[in-house]
Amino acid sequence: MAFVHFASAQPNDEPNVEHNLDTAISPDEISGWMKQMASQPNQVGSPHDRANAEFELGLFRQWGWDAHIETFQVLYPTPVSEVLETTGANPFRATLQEPAVAGDATSARISGALPAYVAYQGDGDVTAPLVYVNYGMQDDYLALQRLGIDVRGKIAIARYGHGWRGLKPKLAQDHGAIGCLIYSDPADDGYATGGTYPDGPMRPARGIQRGSVADMPLYPGDPLTPGAGATENAKRLTRAEAKVILKIPALPISYGDAQHFLATLEGPVAPEGWRGALPITYRVGPGTTPVHLAVKSDWSQKPVYDVIATLRGADLPDRWVVRGNHHDGWVFGASDPLSGQSALLAEAQAIGRMVQAGFKPKRTIIYASWDGEEPGLIGSTEWAETHADDLKKHAVLYINSDENGRGLLDVGGSPDFRHFVSGIASDVTDPETKVSVATRLRAYIRVQAGEPGATAREQAEAKIAADPARDIPVAALGSGSDFSSFLQHLGLPALNFSYGGEGESGGVYHSAYDTWEHHGRFVDPGFVYDALLARTVGRAVLRAADAPLPLQQAGDFAEAAAGYLAELRKLADTERQAAEAQAALLRDHAYQLAADPSQPSRPPAALAPVPFVEFAALENATARLTHSAHGYDAALAHGGAALPPDRLARLDALMLTIDQVLAPDIGLPGRPWYRNLIFAPGRFTGYQAKTFPAVREAVEERRWAEADRYVSITAAALNAYSDRLDAARAVLEGK
Amino acid sequence: MAFVHFASAQPNDEPNVEHNLDTAISPDEISGWMKQMASQPNQVGSPHDRANAEFELGLFRQWGWDAHIETFQVLYPTPVSEVLETTGANPFRATLQEPAVAGDATSARISGALPAYVAYQGDGDVTAPLVYVNYGMQDDYLALQRLGIDVRGKIAIARYGHGWRGLKPKLAQDHGAIGCLIYSDPADDGYATGGTYPDGPMRPARGIQRGSVADMPLYPGDPLTPGAGATENAKRLTRAEAKVILKIPALPISYGDAQHFLATLEGPVAPEGWRGALPITYRVGPGTTPVHLAVKSDWSQKPVYDVIATLRGADLPDRWVVRGNHHDGWVFGASDPLSGQSALLAEAQAIGRMVQAGFKPKRTIIYASWDGEEPGLIGSTEWAETHADDLKKHAVLYINSDENGRGLLDVGGSPDFRHFVSGIASDVTDPETKVSVATRLRAYIRVQAGEPGATAREQAEAKIAADPARDIPVAALGSGSDFSSFLQHLGLPALNFSYGGEGESGGVYHSAYDTWEHHGRFVDPGFVYDALLARTVGRAVLRAADAPLPLQQAGDFAEAAAGYLAELRKLADTERQAAEAQAALLRDHAYQLAADPSQPSRPPAALAPVPFVEFAALENATARLTHSAHGYDAALAHGGAALPPDRLARLDALMLTIDQVLAPDIGLPGRPWYRNLIFAPGRFTGYQAKTFPAVREAVEERRWAEADRYVSITAAALNAYSDRLDAARAVLEGK
DSSP states (O other): OOOHHHHSSOGGHHHHHHHHHHHHHHHHHHHHHHHHHSSSSOTTTTTHHHHHHHHHHHHHHHHHHHEEEEEEEOOOOOOEEEEEEOSSSSEEEOOOOOOOHHHHHHHHOOOTOSSSSSOOOOOOOOOOOOEEOTTOSSHHHHHHHTOOOTTTTSSEEEEEEOTTTTTTHHHHHHHHHHHEEEEEHHHHSSSGGOTTTTTSSOOOTTTOOOEESOOOOTOOOTTTTTTTTEEEEEEEEETTTTTOOOOOOSSEEEEHHHHHHHHHOOOOOOGGGGOOOSSSBBOOOOBSOOOEEEEEEEEEEOEEEEEEEEEESEEEEEEEEEEEEEEOSSSIIIIIIIIHHHHHHHHHHHHHHHHEEEEEEEOOEEEESSSSHHHHHHHHHHHHHTTTTHHHHHHHEEEOOOOSEEEEEEEEEEGGGGGHHHHHHHHHHOOOTTTTTHHHHHHHHHHHHTTTTHHHHHHHHHHTTTTTTOOOOBBBBOSTTTTHHIIIIOOOOOEEEEESSOOGGGGGSSSTTOOOIIIIISGGGGGGGHHHHHHHHHHHHHHHHOSSOOOOHHHHHHHHHHHHHHHHHHHHHHHHHHHHHHHHHHHHHHHHHHOOOSSSSOOOOOOOOOOOOOOOOHHHHHHHHHHHHHHHHHHHHHHHOOOHHHHHHHHHHHHGGGGGGSTTTTTTTTTTTTOSSEEEEEEETTTEEEEEEHHHHHHTOOOOOHHHHHHHHHHHHHHHHHHHHHHHHHHHTOO | OOOOOOOOGGGGGOHHHHHHHHHHOOHHHHHHHHHHHHHSOOOTTTTHHHHHHHHHHHHHHHHHOOEEEEEEEEEEEEEEEEEEOOSSSSSSSOOOOOOOOOOSSGGGGGOOOOOOEETTTOEEEEOOOEOOTOOSSSSHHHHHTTTOOOTTTEEEEESSOSSSTTHHHHHHTTTTSSSSEOOOOOHHHHHGGBBBTTTTTTTTTTTTOOOOOOOOTTTOSSSSSSSSSOOTOOOOOGGGTTTTSSSSEEEEEEEEEHHHHHHHOOOSSSOOOOSSSSSSBBBOOOOOOOOOEEEEEEEEEEEEEEEEEOOOOOSSSEEEEEEEOOOOOOSSSIIIIIHHHHHHHHHHHHHHHHHHHOOOSSSEEEEEEEEEEHHHHHHHHHHHHHHHHHHHHHHHEEEOOOOOOOOEEEEEEOOGGHHHHHHTTTSBBBBTTSBBHHHHHHHHHHHHHHHHHHOHHHHHHHHHHHHHOOOOOOOOOOOTTTTIIIIISSOOOEEEEEEEEEEEGGTHHHHHHHTTHHHHIIIIIGGGHHHHHHHHHHHHHHHHHHHOOOOOOOHHHHHHHHHHHHHHHHHHHHHHHHHHHHHHHTTTTHHHHHHHTTTTOOOOOOOOOOOOOOOOHHHHHHHHHHHHHHHHHHHHHHHHOOOOOOHHHHHHHHTTTTTGGGSTOOOOOOOOOOOOOOEEEEETTTEEEEEEEHHHHHHHHTTTHHHHHHHHHHHHHHHHHHHHHHHHHHHHHTO
């Protein structure tokens, strides 16, 4: 590969580097790496998990990276025994196994794989009637209360979907259940959505979704070392002290097994939105047939192996661009995570070879292959906690990927990097349509917004998408992958890239059928979108490593913040009106009068009244942010390119850590590990981002003093961001 | 029963009459009449249909009514032979039968019943691949077009629901299908909604929904005599001339049979909203297995027997209050129609006995038991057409009922009778909650409006319902029962009453399981709501027959008309914006770019642009109506009670026919049988009412000259109503 220099003001002026990146990335190599790494079960603690780390270490070194494996010792339970059965007249024992399927050689190599299992459930042996709780989210418990059904002393059975897995047993436990089953309903994840594997891509009747049920919205990572790296001699909590571990036993089951248990339920017919696609009358329960659930785990510590590879920057070695993807799967993990991981390897090979050929990136590039993401973002969290001080001093940006597939670009992250992302997406060509992935995404957003049922937000985004002068939307990040520690604990800017929506990786998610065979047949035939991910993220890494000026466009953040505040105000108004309307209905006994007396029915629990929250401090802060952002952006556009080196260094120092002012040490109420005041995973939604989370959740949960307090704290963080922008503008304008 | 006089200004001042009505109505008698009339299949042309007419004739006479049977000869096809099968490797023949069920003696008396059948389908013998068209409505064909699938030369299979049955084969035919199957999906009408009969109330796997597929939105009644009574010597169209008869063969089938045919389909996976509750992957098709469908009927004329019973008014014998309910069923017809019919008998007995005891209603009361409603509202339509001139001269109000069950009051009709209805509903006590049915309905409307997903209209209605000073809402009437000829052809004011929403008559609708046993067990245990219907409608009849003053409250109509116009303006704006947005997407090739190229996908057909429609004439007319209505209502309230007899007679004459000015002879575009310019069944929605239908459908279907023309015509009708109000006000004010 020819030497190319890559250090001008506009990376797009140097198409050779990116051309070389593109041509160095090979779908066949990506397929080969995935096939190798997905050939055996590779969950945390398995022999192949370690082998994969060592395999990657060898590759990084071969490609010229300074690489090592960083190991942490973490609490990671593995199942010892499991029983799920009904006894009596019609005995039944759940299989809890996934048989091999025809045409998929990998699916037969199940030896050493985890059976049906959710990590960090609480061991136990319980026998109790079952209650069906739909998706097991908060609204479902409100509906149950209206039906006069509760789960105290019962085993809850929830279906997957509409919220993060781990919240289902947690909410069941909070409501008094003594056990929890989670199953994949064919309406959401099975034959209703398409042909089942191996005939089609979708989950077969015996497919099981494993996963973590640690209470990650409290903190992710090793349950015993919150906020600190799980190094060998770290101070550890006891298992009993670790609040993220569930207290009740839980198991995931297939719909093949679930149908038996659901069919035993009696009681009210499930409300319309609760009915899945099994050929039964869904009832809420309780059943009169008790269910026996027993789970026992080995709670010893296990090693996680992070592979860390570095290319030292030529000009600014203490500025780090960090790029990561995990390598551990639940079973074979082809789509999740090895599609993203193989793309990462392709980038690393391309960049490493370019450097070997003489290319000198300005900043340091760190590639990380994380272990232990599946049980709780462990490898990335422990590494981020261990290296927190250095990262806060040096990291320019964290760029993540994970599962990948055929389809549209999906990108989330810090709004001040929206312009940066949009530039990349405009320069990458979609293999299916031959237009840029940005152009294709704009078309998709506009078409969706024209479909029946589109939301107001979707319609507003479509207006932005229709204007080529405006950047493509970038979603707020909640949780669900390894960006979490960087973005939400350290306050670093972070981005997460994937393609998807057309392939069907979801159909075998976290099952033994997520294989190289399945991925190549259904998710990304020809591995072209995995290659495209490498080309996309590789560009992001190279542009971040070599950019002459700070990457933020502050106006995009100001626009986002104003939008978050408008949503928050609307939320408070909506909740206030709902509480007032409900109070009138309760006063007039309207619920009793409207109800069918032959059906169990209760009035809803009274909503606490919602006072008017004082949002003025946030209004002022977002107004000021808008003003400061426009001033900074204009000054950068006008004077950035010609900035003398000393002022450039001062500008760089100010903007390097500007995002961190949004994540002060105080953290979110009740979960101080999460420090970012702009984004967090919802306490009771999981993956999904909540914006202005401290204030928003205080309003949602009627904690008024806390709402007032965090309005001030969040406003102060925004003002600190504006202060920094004003200072940077002064540097740009030579003041 | 004691003599009671009943002629004061306020019927409520004479509680004795209504007390006597209430006590004369017996749930046991209602049960007995239903059991007798539902003991054998009683469809048009069956021996028991005629026996029921004669049974009722005897009862009316016994209770002192002047009664007779009026017979019409109508085209009514009955099935001779039917085949539905797949041949080849996996042959299957649909059963098309409903077996008897345990515990329901009636369900075994199936001899003489119609098999699976839809009346006025077109005979034929076709073999073709199947295409699944979801509910078979217009939107579904748009979705099929997007998927690149059409039904030309195919047999369409549609599920019941989301629109009137008859539109499904009609739209299939319009789109080029050569046959049509309609089945009950368990998601809508089967095990998903509850336990199946006989274990629960819902449709079992072999239950079949019969029904009419005549194109009633064109005209109802005998297909051969539109607009004229089907008397013996009436001029008749030939069968080929009757546009309401379908040209392609069609059959209704059970979900037990449908599963086989649906499982043979290939092609794209059905969109999310198209998936039912059968345990299969719903695909759109076409299937590679051809389906053989053959239907042949006996197309001879059959008699329909209307039972007409009259009590002559003491003071105003040429003012008629007409009350009807049909007596023909599809099989045994217990819930539909004999629940309403038995209530009608209870009213007739009570009123007849009161008259025998000396009570003298002021106006003439006519009770009608219609035949032939199920195949096409035939008995009521032929009678209304035959007696059109007399009805337009004499009829004060037509009051209808049909199927009835446990639950909430559901009342639809002319908006100027809303105050009248609300007064009745406030005086009838709900058996379950012991409050008035109006109070209970208000509570229900308010609770529904507070549930997630409530529409803006529901929320607006809830505000009205929460104000006890305002009348309860009365829905606009489309079609689906015998009020249609009176309201929409003759322009008479009409009301339709039922209770329901809690029992589960829908679960066996139009099947052989709609029996006295099912009704008493699940729909209205104890027959208390059937008795309540009699008490409610009996009050309406008595109050209308004895009222001292006209019943209309014009302000309610003015309010409704203003609301209809606002909806219409919004419709035009929405359609205009949708066309503009779509044009931009087509211009930018957004549909192609957004689509998954591995799936069949086409851009939508271009929507014709929507100009600005000139609504000024309707704006002026509704404004004037509001003004005139308030003037009239105030004058009536102020001066009505003390009006001298000559002016009262002039007032009565003006208001007797005021609603008819809304239904001028010109009729609706393309379907002149429908004359009412305020309400009609939608041309492509069926049962559901369209308000300002001529203008609305012209806008929906992009016929701009027609929209402009009917804005003027509709405005002229409203102005004629206002003229009449002004004249009535002048009489009241002695001018």
